[in-house]
Amino acid sequence: MVTIENLHKKFGKNQVLSGVDLHIHEGGIFAVLGPNGSGKTTLIKSVLGMVIPDKGNITVHGENIKKNSDYRHKIDYLPQIANFPSNLKVKELIKMIKDLRKQTDEDQRLIDLFKLEPFLEKKLGNLSGGTKQKVNLVLTFMFDSPLIILDEPTTGLDPISLIRLKDLIKVEKAKGKTVLITSHIMSFVEEISDEIVFILEGKIYFKGSIQKLKTKTNQPDFEHAIASILSDNHA
Amino acid sequence: MRLRLYYPITMLKILKYSFYDLMRSRWSYVYFAFYLLLGVVLLFLNNDLSKAVITLMNVIIVLVPLIGTIFGVMYYYNSQEFTELLLAQPVKRSSIFLGQYLGVALSLSMSLILGLGIPFVFYGLFESSAIWDFSLLLVTGTFLTLIFTALAFNIALTNENKIKGFGYAILLWLFLAVIYDGLFLMTLILFEDYPLDKLSLIGTMLNPIDLSRTLILLKLDISALLGYTGAVFKQFFGTSFGFIISFIMLTIWVVMPVLRIVFKSKKKDF
Amino acid sequence: MKHIIFLIAAIFMANSTIAQTIEVCKTCPNSTLKKGIANAKSFDTIVVKNGTYKEHNVIVDKPLTIIGKNYPVIDGELKGEIITIISDSVTVDGLFIKNVGNSYTEDYAAIRVKNSKHFLIQNLVLEKLFFGIYIEKSRYGKIFHNKIVGEAVEEYNSGNGIQLWYSKNVEIEHNFVQHVRDGIYLEFSDFCTIKNNESTLNVRYGLHFMFSNDDTYQDNTFENNGAGVAVMFSKRIKMFNNTFKENWGTASYGLLLKEINDAEIEGNTFEDNTIGINVEGSNRISYKHNTFKENGWAVKVKGACYTNIFTENNFLYNSFDIAYNSKVNDNAFDRNYWSNYTGYDLDKNGIGDVPYRPVKLFSYIVNRTPETIILLRSMFIDIIDFSEKVSPVFTPDDLLDNNPQIKKLTW
Numbered sequence A: 001m002v003t004i005e006n007l008h009k010k011f012g013k014n015q016v017l018s019g020v021d022l023h024i025h026e027g028g029i030f031a032v033l034g035p036n037g038s039g040k041t042t043l044i045k046s047v048l049g050m051v052i053p054d055k056g057n058i059t060v061h062g063e064n065i066k067k068n069s070d071y072r073h074k075i076d077y078l079p080q081i082a083n084f085p086s087n088l089k090v091k092e093l094i095k096m097i098k099d100l101r102k103q104t105d106e107d108q109r110l111i112d113l114f115k116l117e118p119f120l121e122k123k124l125g126n127l128s129g130g131t132k133q134k135v136n137l138v139l140t141f142m143f144d145s146p147l148i149i150l151d152e153p154t155t156g157l158d159p160i161s162l163i164r165l166k167d168l169i170k171v172e173k174a175k176g177k178t179v180l181i182t183s184h185i186m187s188f189v190e191e192i193s194d195e196i197v198f199i200l201e202g203k204i205y206f207k208g209s210i211q212k213l214k215t216k217t218n219q220p221d222f223e224h225a226i227a228s229i230l231s232d233n234h235a
Numbered sequence B: 001m002r003l004r005l006y007y008p009i010t011m012l013k014i015l016k017y018s019f020y021d022l023m024r025s026r027w028s029y030v031y032f033a034f035y036l037l038l039g040v041v042l043l044f045l046n047n048d049l050s051k052a053v054i055t056l057m058n059v060i061i062v063l064v065p066l067i068g069t070i071f072g073v074m075y076y077y078n079s080q081e082f083t084e085l086l087l088a089q090p091v092k093r094s095s096i097f098l099g100q101y102l103g104v105a106l107s108l109s110m111s112l113i114l115g116l117g118i119p120f121v122f123y124g125l126f127e128s129s130a131i132w133d134f135s136l137l138l139v140t141g142t143f144l145t146l147i148f149t150a151l152a153f154n155i156a157l158t159n160e161n162k163i164k165g166f167g168y169a170i171l172l173w174l175f176l177a178v179i180y181d182g183l184f185l186m187t188l189i190l191f192e193d194y195p196l197d198k199l200s201l202i203g204t205m206l207n208p209i210d211l212s213r214t215l216i217l218l219k220l221d222i223s224a225l226l227g228y229t230g231a232v233f234k235q236f237f238g239t240s241f242g243f244i245i246s247f248i249m250l251t252i253w254v255v256m257p258v259l260r261i262v263f264k265s266k267k268k269d270f
Numbered sequence C: 001m002k003h004i005i006f007l008i009a010a011i012f013m014a015n016s017t018i019a020q021t022i023e024v025c026k027t028c029p030n031s032t033l034k035k036g037i038a039n040a041k042s043f044d045t046i047v048v049k050n051g052t053y054k055e056h057n058v059i060v061d062k063p064l065t066i067i068g069k070n071y072p073v074i075d076g077e078l079k080g081e082i083i084t085i086i087s088d089s090v091t092v093d094g095l096f097i098k099n100v101g102n103s104y105t106e107d108y109a110a111i112r113v114k115n116s117k118h119f120l121i122q123n124l125v126l127e128k129l130f131f132g133i134y135i136e137k138s139r140y141g142k143i144f145h146n147k148i149v150g151e152a153v154e155e156y157n158s159g160n161g162i163q164l165w166y167s168k169n170v171e172i173e174h175n176f177v178q179h180v181r182d183g184i185y186l187e188f189s190d191f192c193t194i195k196n197n198e199s200t201l202n203v204r205y206g207l208h209f210m211f212s213n214d215d216t217y218q219d220n221t222f223e224n225n226g227a228g229v230a231v232m233f234s235k236r237i238k239m240f241n242n243t244f245k246e247n248w249g250t251a252s253y254g255l256l257l258k259e260i261n262d263a264e265i266e267g268n269t270f271e272d273n274t275i276g277i278n279v280e281g282s283n284r285i286s287y288k289h290n291t292f293k294e295n296g297w298a299v300k301v302k303g304a305c306y307t308n309i310f311t312e313n314n315f316l317y318n319s320f321d322i323a324y325n326s327k328v329n330d331n332a333f334d335r336n337y338w339s340n341y342t343g344y345d346l347d348k349n350g351i352g353d354v355p356y357r358p359v360k361l362f363s364y365i366v367n368r369t370p371e372t373i374i375l376l377r378s379m380f381i382d383i384i385d386f387s388e389k390v391s392p393v394f395t396p397d398d399l400l401d402n403n404p405q406i407k408k409l410t411w
Helices: A040-048 A070-074 A090-100 A106-113 A129-141 A159-174 A186-192 A210-217 A222-234 B002-023 B026-046 B049-078 B080-087 B093-122 B131-158 B162-190 B197-205 B208-220 B231-238 B241-267 C002-017 C033-039 C361-368 C370-375 C379-390
Strands: A002-011 A014-024 A028-033 A055-060 A075-078 A147-151 A178-182 A195-200 A203-208 C021-024 C045-048 C052-054 C058-060 C065-068 C073-075 C083-085 C091-093 C096-098 C109-114 C120-122 C125-127 C131-136 C139-144 C147-149 C162-165 C168-173 C176-178 C184-187 C193-195 C198-200 C205-210 C216-218 C221-223 C227-232 C238-240 C243-245 C253-258 C264-266 C269-271 C275-280 C286-288 C291-293 C297-302 C306-311 C314-316 C320-324 C330-334
Touching: A002 A040, A014 A040, A014 A195, A014 A203, A028 A040, A028 A159, A028 A186, A040 A055, A040 A075, A040 A147, A040 A178, A070 A075, A075 A129, A090 A129, A090 B002, A106 A129, A129 A147, A129 A159, A147 A159, A159 A178, A159 A186, A186 A222, A195 A210, A195 A222, A203 A210, A203 A222, A210 A222, B002 B026, B002 B093, B026 B049, B026 B093, B049 B080, B049 B093, B049 B131, B049 B162, B049 B208, B080 B093, B093 B131, B093 B241, B131 B162, B131 B208, B131 B241, B162 B197, B162 B208, B162 C361, B162 C370, B162 C379, B197 B208, B197 B231, B197 C370, B208 B241, B208 C370, B231 B241, C021 C033, C033 C045, C033 C058, C033 C065, C096 C109, C131 C139, C162 C168, C198 C205, C205 C221, C221 C227, C227 C243, C243 C253, C320 C361, C361 C370, C361 C379
Parallel strands: A028 A178, A028 A195, A075 A147, A147 A178, C021 C045, C045 C065, C052 C073, C058 C083, C065 C091, C073 C096, C083 C109, C091 C120, C096 C125, C109 C131, C120 C139, C125 C147, C131 C162, C139 C168, C147 C176, C162 C184, C168 C193, C176 C198, C184 C205, C193 C216, C198 C221, C205 C227, C216 C238, C221 C243, C227 C253, C238 C264, C243 C269, C253 C275, C264 C286, C269 C291, C275 C297, C286 C306, C291 C314, C297 C320, C306 C330
Antiparallel strands: A002 A014, A002 A055, A195 A203
């Protein structure tokens, strides 16, 4: 599905990724974890083509992503901060994204799901953070792409919406899709993900199931397992 | 064939959305209202179309670049998140940035053309001999908008820091509108013992504001320009040669920074 | 008065001698103009019928009226002067004269009047000429409604359309002169009137005065000449209601004044000239009710010029209104309209409340380094001009119009 080979990226003097090798097979939910500044977002953005790597190769569905934009038809991406053009109405934004990608009727179901109907005629600049995040989710899930990348999807969501999001992700998984998630909410990760990719200092420190991580770190629960990795490496 | 068509179409779509977005923003109205007011006040004060056109020319060649740079930089920084949203879509980077650039440049040009055009048309522009001067004014204004918006995008693309970006934008404007001419004048006076006509023409070509000014001089001050002896000058100002060269140079001034936008945007991380 | 007496005398004399009409045509006994003149008596009328007459050195030595019917052609075949008048009271009317001989030693003319009085030259068409109408030491004549079209390209090998030399009291009216060296040239000629002529596309000047005094020219149009009108070393010239247009080029001007005293320049229009008026060493000149429109320089003052007074003129959209090359000023500007004026009129009396300074610092810079003209209308130049306006350093500080008009003047 996604293959990353020897990925390097430096921002100024700051080496963010130093030789990441990662293979993500088709189907399942993968959580990309790591401390702040470990390169999670950079890794995701590299896959999306938003960050141009200094070195290394990335292929998505067997297609090299270098100088290519068409492969993104197969990716749904949820950006971390949902900040949209404030003069656009919600309806128009949805229409615009459909216009840029392809037509779909899926949006109506998602609008109903997140109860966005009353906001459709409102300008994006006047929405609360949570509502914006819901709009963000609609934009992401309305296309039926095989790869879904979610960067901090839970930000600003109320508990009900969070439940709906989890259901949504599970449904997509059931369809055989691949989902990449970054999140700081460990309970969310633990609940939803099949595999963990742990990045530390620009490299893959661990890849495998949560069970494997617990065994490796010799900790009873997931949160402690993560904490022990961090403390071990900073001690 | 489908693939080839795809590129301009997505760019046009982005252009369309940027344009709509801007057309609804407060700033477009402010800009439009400013030109409307300027046109009305000038006509009201002067009672004379041709004099109003001359005053406008002086204002346009200084103000349009200023507004173009500031507005360009502002738009770029304000729409960064939107840009990121677009970047995750299956759209080429060059389409995104060219679309946004054209959206800004066109909405600014439209504010200029409508803002100035409306009062002048009401004042009887179409029956006046000033119509050619006025058209030239609008064409020059549009060129300057295209050039300085492109330069602004260049500055914004290379500077993550907003404050720095704005600073460079103001500096660029100040340099091209005032300082350049000061240096230019000093150079000419310093080397007055040498034949200078080529140098002075080249000096003019290298600054889009001076270039636009020359176009206006060709219209308004041809009598004075022909007082100078230099053969190159004479060929330049005495024939349509000057006009054609000036327009070619203005076009180059648009194309170069636009190409740099494409080039820079391909290499940039977001 | 003189004219009427002359007319009565002429009629009286004509009657007393029983004036005849002699016909000249290709098949007549008088088959050439020369033969006609030879066979005519004083005060006869010679009618030249349509046809081409290849003649030159035709001498008119007695008072005759020569009238062409349907523009007969007198072709000089480039052999020299064509008609020379050496008698008083000669009229030449309605001929088409062409192919005057060219020479570097002799000023051959299509028609020359020499030491004569009371001549009338009218309705002629002159083409392919060296000099056109040459009036030499003659008085009381009229040159009326002639069309002179030359082919001059260079100054050194071309002649003037109408030339007056040591002549007095000549009227030059309704002539149309093109493509010669000077359209009309006056040297040592006083009390002449030049009116309603159109002098265009000439290599040097539309009209040229040298050492000529008390002449008047009015209602003429000078367009597209090397320079419009040059008035040099002359006194008391009146210049009224003329139009000076499109005299473009290096050191080209609508009007050149050089060593001129006591002239009156009124009601003229200077439009689209590189320099409207170029003034050098000229004193006591009154400029009134003139319009200077879209010139490079409306008025350029060089050298010492004293007591030139500019009142109630319109200065419209000139690149420079006034240029000086010195700091000395003894000239006055009053009640003019300046389109470049940016002051205000709070008391609404039609006069601007702050004086106008017609001389810009930039005009000095351009004077010194001509190429800097390319910076005209630049913001930097506006800034230095403004600072000079606020505190004059280089420009004469008393050079100002204290009563600039708010509205364009009409008379």
